[in-house]
Amino acid sequence: MCGMNKLSLGIVGLPNVGKSTLFKAITHNPVNIANYPFCTIDPNIGVVSVPDERLEKLNELSKSKKKVPAVVEFYDIAGLVRGANKGEGLGNQFLSHIRETNAIVEVLRCFKSAEIIHVENSVDPIRDMEIINAELALKDLDTVEKVLKSLEAEARSGKKDAQKDLEVAKIAHERLLKGELLVDLRHEPIIKKLQLLTAKPQVYLLNGSPEDVPAGLIEKIKALGADYTTIDLGDPSTGSGLNQLIQKCYSVLDLISFFTTGEDETRAWTIVKGEKAPQASGTIHTDFEKSFIRAETISWNKLLEIGSWSKAKQKGQIRSEGKEYTVQDGDVIEVKHG
Numbered sequence: 001m002c003g004m005n006k007l008s009l010g011i012v013g014l015p016n017v018g019k020s021t022l023f024k025a026i027t028h029n030p031v032n033i034a035n036y037p038f039c040t041i042d043p044n045i046g047v048v049s050v051p052d053e054r055l056e057k058l059n060e061l062s063k064s065k066k067k068v069p070a071v072v073e074f075y076d077i078a079g080l081v082r083g084a085n086k087g088e089g090l091g092n093q094f095l096s097h098i099r100e101t102n103a104i105v106e107v108l109r110c111f112k113s114a115e116i117i118h119v120e121n122s123v124d125p126i127r128d129m130e131i132i133n134a135e136l137a138l139k140d141l142d143t144v145e146k147v148l149k150s151l152e153a154e155a156r157s158g159k160k161d162a163q164k165d166l167e168v169a170k171i172a173h174e175r176l177l178k179g180e181l182l183v184d185l186r187h188e189p190i191i192k193k194l195q196l197l198t199a200k201p202q203v204y205l206l207n208g209s210p211e212d213v214p215a216g217l218i219e220k221i222k223a224l225g226a227d228y229t230t231i232d233l234g235d236p237s238t239g240s241g242l243n244q245l246i247q248k249c250y251s252v253l254d255l256i257s258f259f260t261t262g263e264d265e266t267r268a269w270t271i272v273k274g275e276k277a278p279q280a281s282g283t284i285h286t287d288f289e290k291s292f293i294r295a296e297t298i299s300w301n302k303l304l305e306i307g308s309w310s311k312a313k314q315k316g317q318i319r320s321e322g323k324e325y326t327v328q329d330g331d332v333i334e335v336k337h338g
Contacts, residue, residue, distance in 0.1 A: 007050075007270060008073040009249055010098035010200075012136075013107035014128050015119045018207040018233040022107060023076040025233065026242060044076040050250075050257070051243045052268055054300045054330060058259055059266040061304060068267040070257055072246055075101055082131055099195040103203065103249055106132055108217075110208030111234065125206065126217055133224075134179050136197040141176040143194055144169055151190075165190040172196070183225050201252040204228040205245060227252050256329035259300060260284065261309075271327060280327040281335045291338035295321045300330045309334075 013019045027046030049069035059067040077097055098104060108125035109118065120127065151169050154162035168188045175182060176198065185191045186199040204221050206213050209232050221228045227248045231241035250256075254273040258280060259266065269283045277297075282289030296318050298309075306312045327333070 006071055006073055007103075007249065007253070007255065008075065008101040009103050009105050010075045010077050010101035011105045011107060012077050012098065012132060014109070014131065016116050017107045017109035017128070018111075018205075019076060019107050021233045022105075022205065022207075022231075022242075023074060026074050046074045046076065048072050048074065048242075048246075050246055050268065050270075052257060054257075055259065055266060055268045057304055058261045058300060058332065061308070062261045062263060062266055064261065064263060064266040066265045068265055070268040070270045072249070073101075074105075082135070098197055098200070101200065103201045103253055104136075104197070105203050105205055105245065105249070107205045107207055110206050110212035110214070110217075110230075111232070112212065125214060126220060129204070129217075129220065133181065133198070137176050137179045137181070140182070140194075140196045140198050141173070143196065144173045144176060147194065148173065161189070181224055201249075202226040203245065203248045203252055206230040207233045256327075258327050258329070258331040258333055260334070261332055273329070275327055276323065277321055277325040277327055277333075277335075278323050280333070281337065284335060288335050288337045292323065293336045293338055295325060295327075296334040296336065297321055297325075297327075297331050299328065300332050303332050 011019050011022060023044060023046055026048050049071050052069060055067060055069055075097055106129065108128050109123055110125050112123055120131070148166075148169060151162065151166045155166040168185060168190050172182055172185060172191065180198075181202075182191060182196055182199040183201055186201070191199045202224065204226060206217070206228055208230070210230050213230060218228065229241065229244050229248050231245065255270055256273045257268045257270055259268055261267075269280070271280050271283055277295040278289045278292040281292050281295065298312055298318050302317060303309065303312055306315060306317060309318070312318050
């Protein structure tokens with residue numbers, strides 16, 4: 001995910017849980033939220049900027065001509081139902097749309113409402129979560145079973161890394177048979193290559209007020225190694241809740257932001273935590289990674305405190321970092337390259 005600068009999230013859930021309302025709040029796009037399953041067939045894609053006060057402040061400091069935030073792409077996937085992995089409803093089609101995303105936002109309906117029908121005829125977010133995760137696992141099982149034979153043949157022929165890939169695929173297969181998620185295997189090359197849905201980090205959006213959330217749901221989410229946020233999507237003031245959702249997604253994906261600033265532009269860049277300066281520079285321009293010499297850097301709050309890049313330089317506060325430097329969240333960087 002090096003040099004992504006664009007986070008993509010797939011919004012999934014059963015029909016009528018608030019996915020399209022969420023999508024509408026995210027993008028202010030008029031999407032069709034008719035009260036029946038399958039009204040959202042094509043994945044609506046909404047692009048929203050990542051709220052970041054550091055970007056605003058650096059932009060004011062540099063009086064930049066333009067300000068470029070990091071962005072998140074939300075894929076609004078049509079409502080899943082039981083049997084979606086076998087193509088129930090329009091299942092297969094939209095499960096394939098999630099493959100491209102970095103993480104999954106699972107919307108669970110916690111609110112009670114007589115007007116809005118529930119596809120399972122009752123409001124039970126724990127059951128809904130189990131249905132969705134079972135559908136994702138069954139879809140992945142199908143994917144893994146299709147490649148096991150070819151992986152076995154590759155391992156027999158002694159192809160490099162094939163033995164390791166086969167072992168990981170077998171572990172995944174066993175776990176998917178039990179309906180387990182594979183988030184802890186997400187960095188394995190074969191899992192990445194197969195774009196398995198259950199290997200994507202998850203954030204649960206609990207749609208309702210905190211008192212609507214049933215006992216036991218939070219523990220189950222935590223047991224899956226996932227995160228959650230509670231937002232009442234029916235409440236017009238959900239803006240801050242959406243910011244919290246984006247922050248949670250950054251956190252489960254281990255993402256951080258660094259900045260570049262000057263009179264032309266101030267921009268936020270998204271990288272994976274732990275990236276070294278050359279890889280991070282590659283986010284700005286692919287050539288920078290190869291021709292990287294050093295990064296001049298200072299933390300954003302230190303720069304604001306001093307008042308300008310030139311003053312920070314005079315005071316010896318701009319550090320010169322080499323190839324082994326690990327970029328920190330909030331670093332302001334100027335790349336020196338060949």
